Amino acid sequence: MENQPSTPPDNNLVWAILCTVLCCLPLGIVAIIKSSNVNTYWAQGNYEAAQKAADDAKKYSIWGAAIALIGIVLYVLFVIILGVGGAFAEF
């Protein structure tokens, strides 16, 4: 193989695992599949496809984290609104 890079692209599997054991987000599952595609393409010598799958895996992990973050912010706002509402309801 000409131009064989020495290290495979980062498949970001650690984020997929964290998604699974911490929040079980559907995007985590897509990230897992993309991560394993990185390995498959790499083993086949298809470095371009491996890089693309790695970029996808990263993209889905970031989206997963962003959705989780938005969920947390909405949840905190929800709790605050309920708390404030509850405080007013006592009067």
Next chain:
Amino acid sequence: MVHLLNSKTFLKAILPLLLLGVLFFVYYVFNPSQSSFFLPCPLKYTTDLYCAGCGSQRAIHHLMHFEIFAAFRYNPILILSIPLLIYALIVEYLNFAFGTKHRVKLFYSNVFIVVYFGIAIVYSVLRNIPEEPFKYLAPLN
């Protein structure tokens, strides 16, 4: 060390550590079972089903207080994964902060991926069975 004087490199090196420090503090001080501001699992909240991640926040809290048994009781798969996760996160951190290209060998084996996530899926199903041996897989209430 000259690199650290470069402000962008410095930020990349320091921000993940700050974030981790804040998370450590929150999960050490507050017990998710007794505090209401922790985010409940969206799946548990909407369907009342447990996923592979349910109990993780409480498990982390107990682990930080060296209550290994309690931590195990909330989420064994997380506790068993912790050595690997710590190793992998250190590698990710070094790559992110210092631009190195270290790789966790295990993650580049599809056998490992299939086995690990296979276990996670089977475990998610089993912990929802409310019968004798399986109910111990569900987090304590």
